[in-house]
Amino acid sequence: MQKAAIERNNETIAAQLTPVGRETVQDRVYSELRRALIGGLFEPNQVLTIRGLADALVTSTMPVREALGRLITEKALEALPNRSVRVPPITLERIDDLLRARSLIEGEAIALAATRMSPRQIASIEAMLGEWDEMRALKHKKDIDREATLNQSFHFEIYRCCGSAVLIPMIESLWLQSGPCIRVAIYAFSDAGEVDTAHYHRSIVAALAKQDAQAAREALVADISRPFAFLRDKLQSAATKDQT
Amino acid sequence: MQKAAIERNNETIAAQLTPVGRETVQDRVYSELRRALIGGLFEPNQVLTIRGLADALVTSTMPVREALGRLITEKALEALPNRSVRVPPITLERIDDLLRARSLIEGEAIALAATRMSPRQIASIEAMLGEWDEMRALKHKKDIDREATLNQSFHFEIYRCCGSAVLIPMIESLWLQSGPCIRVAIYAFSDAGEVDTAHYHRSIVAALAKQDAQAAREALVADISRPFAFLRDKLQSAATKDQT
DNA sequence: TCAAAGCAAGTGTGATCACAAATCAAAAAT
DNA sequence: ATTTTTGATTTGTGATCACACTTGCTTTGA
Numbered sequence: 001m002q003k004a005a006i007e008r009n010n011e012t013i014a015a016q017l018t019p020v021g022r023e024t025v026q027d028r029v030y031s032e033l034r035r036a037l038i039g040g041l042f043e044p045n046q047v048l049t050i051r052g053l054a055d056a057l058v059t060s061t062m063p064v065r066e067a068l069g070r071l072i073t074e075k076a077l078e079a080l081p082n083r084s085v086r087v088p089p090i091t092l093e094r095i096d097d098l099l100r101a102r103s104l105i106e107g108e109a110i111a112l113a114a115t116r117m118s119p120r121q122i123a124s125i126e127a128m129l130g131e132w133d134e135m136r137a138l139k140h141k142k143d144i145d146r147e148a149t150l151n152q153s154f155h156f157e158i159y160r161c162c163g164s165a166v167l168i169p170m171i172e173s174l175w176l177q178s179g180p181c182i183r184v185a186i187y188a189f190s191d192a193g194e195v196d197t198a199h200y201h202r203s204i205v206a207a208l209a210k211q212d213a214q215a216a217r218e219a220l221v222a223d224i225s226r227p228f229a230f231l232r233d234k235l236q237s238a239a240t241k242d243q244t
Numbered sequence: 245m246q247k248a249a250i251e252r253n254n255e256t257i258a259a260q261l262t263p264v265g266r267e268t269v270q271d272r273v274y275s276e277l278r279r280a281l282i283g284g285l286f287e288p289n290q291v292l293t294i295r296g297l298a299d300a301l302v303t304s305t306m307p308v309r310e311a312l313g314r315l316i317t318e319k320a321l322e323a324l325p326n327r328s329v330r331v332p333p334i335t336l337e338r339i340d341d342l343l344r345a346r347s348l349i350e351g352e353a354i355a356l357a358a359t360r361m362s363p364r365q366i367a368s369i370e371a372m373l374g375e376w377d378e379m380r381a382l383k384h385k386k387d388i389d390r391e392a393t394l395n396q397s398f399h400f401e402i403y404r405c406c407g408s409a410v411l412i413p414m415i416e417s418l419w420l421q422s423g424p425c426i427r428v429a430i431y432a433f434s435d436a437g438e439v440d441t442a443h444y445h446r447s448i449v450a451a452l453a454k455q456d457a458q459a460a461r462e463a464l465v466a467d468i469s470r471p472f473a474f475l476r477d478k479l480q481s482a483a484t485k486d487q488t
Numbered sequence: 489t490c491a492a493a494g495c496a497a498g499t500g501t502g503a504t505c506a507c508a509a510a511t512c513a514a515a516a517a518t
Numbered sequence: 519a520t521t522t523t524t525g526a527t528t529t530g531t532g533a534t535c536a537c538a539c540t541t542g543c544t545t546t547g548a
Contacts, residue, residue: 266539293528293529293530294529294530295528295529295530296529305530309530309531326529326530327529327530327531328529328530329530
């Protein structure tokens, strides 16, 4: 019996091959819609139809309706009484509400991460920061999508170190909910002149490197407050203008 | 033209009729599964099959699979790599993780509620407390289901006053996730002798009546920590016993 | 001229079917 | 006796269809 030999052979094969994964269509639809939502491809109040999305994604309605259902339970989308679904509208209350929740939960996550991050993990984050600067220096034209993606990776790389399997999905849900709002703010930013966004990220990394949980929390809150505050002002001025 | 008369007639009819509501089958399945989960009808590690649930609920597979998908995104259920779904297992890490998240978020919610609750709302909570004692005094036999339901109403009545449409769904998700754990603890409680659960709730109400946010937060954390701590001890002793 | 009724296109929901993958048990081979 | 293979059953996934409800427009009636 060549059991050991066969076993060894299988192992060498396994070492060379990369797992193929068995992502379902529904998963791909879900990821794609998530990406679109966080990226702000859909604007607030826009209604989405199952068949419309199915056509756009070139699948049948089945995976789409299940993905939509999941996004609705995460409050990333909203089910109207008409049974149609839309991207939730932006209101002042919702902005404040989201910012408070994000400060609370992401603040806790980064405070936990501050005491747990290994030097290797810190270095990884710092490298990211450098790459970021590089990109920003290179292209004078603003690449908002790339910027947003990098920002997302930066934050979640940190959050992943908090060691909480409960908090992280909640943070993902919060990003999903604030995605459309943030994107509106970002676009407004690029018109209203640039702020030094890099500064915030540097102070986050500095606090993490010192394992200073409180400083990390404060730096993070300052970072995520920025677009919310901007959007808040924008909405308020729009509201007062409507009154005239 | 009798327009005014017709209008008046319609209004009187509308006043007598109660809206019929348009709950879908999927919604009912979802609610039912939620109830079962929070109530601890399913035990940790139990796998659920779509067809099995569909038969039990007397519907087709369609509403069930969508409800399951929603529960999975809320982390109330877990999707195994086999694509089958089970209720998540209890581990020590998960218990601590859930307790931390619940203390953080529910603590924030009650702190917000403490500054916002109207005297009328406080009175409503107090009345609940009385009804509670009454029930407990009446039946010497412990009615765990009723107890749990009342506890749930008590907490969410308070949380609803926090005025955050973002926090409340997160709390619901957390209850869903800790439901099976808690139920295990509760059952163990009833064997291990009763603790004065009423005391915790009284101190919560007292803090709310004084609008003392910090005291309310602390009282709440003490309240929700109790079953978690109990369960934690139980698991740890079981683990050490396994080692022998 | 304007509101109400009627019609047609579009949309979500649930049921059913086909298919592929997983699971389990019995049979075969070592 | 243990392992492997084979085959039957179960299970999740995706597609399609039927039905009910909504919506927007046209037509009808006052």
